[in-house]
Amino acid sequence: MHEFSVTKSLVDLCNNEAKKNNFSNIYKIYLKIGKFTGFSPDSICFYFEHLKPNTKCKDAEIIFSEVPIRIKCTDCGKESEIEEPILVCPECGKMTIEVISGREFYVESIEGE
């Protein structure tokens, strides 16, 4: 249920960006969402429908783009893409891991006029 406040922030952010760009309406919001975040696209869409009326997002849809989890082993140097966030190097089995991507949660762009 924390997606409610997050979706509110998303609508506020997009409204501000629309103002900056002199958009009266946003039609598309391109949202990057990492697989190692606690946010669910379905919940965001659910709350978005409730929050978008009477805002510049009222006619907008969200285009989600999922960012995979990529890790780098600082021991063997190997970079890997993993499905589940278990931070063990698939190559050498060590846990000396840096998360390179998967924590993203940002608006890449908006489309409007």
Add this chain to the structure above:
Amino acid sequence: MKRVKVLKSVLVSNMQRAQENRREFDRMNSLVINIIASPGAGKTSVIERIVEYFKKKRKILVIEGDIRGQIDSKRLAKLGVDVIQINTVTACHLDAFMTAQVLPKIDKKYNLILIENVGNLVCPAEFEIGEDYKLAILSTPEGDDKPLKYPLLFYLARVVVINKCDLLPYVDFSKERAKKNILRENSKARIFEVSAKTGDGFGKFCSFLEKELNAKKKKG
């Protein structure tokens, strides 16, 4: 129709507010710990033990985050520690703005500020509130697989406290498996085994906190 780049985090306003909170806490020279665990894991009981250990030598403030009521605040106030309550009403986590609202109520300098987040392993992990670091509590009846089921919290927590170790003979929980699972999310996590019921393990854990307090003091 035009497409424009934005490249801004959805959580940008919360992150900025968290940074302001952190600056404020740093000005007070306080070590601030965001305590996150599931309901019933023993957050308040662990805080009680920390307060008992430090209350004669350090100034401590507890900020209590609960959906409703003041049950934990009243419990802690009995120990003579200063407590500020935040009721989130509907929200399942504390955010930086709720935390900012209590800043004006902090009228003296505290060495240690313990913030008890709403009981939840999911949502509180995503919201920075201005803490120095997150401390996760995992209690033995919850099971040793929880770090793998709620990976984000254990990835982000600098310290993990395994509580209710007095129940180990009665529950299906392996300390070795739990530690392995924690380290598979966060190989740098500092792990402590305690029982808030008996007090076991708090000597070691509180000595660690003491070092952290001294380090913060030097930094400030």
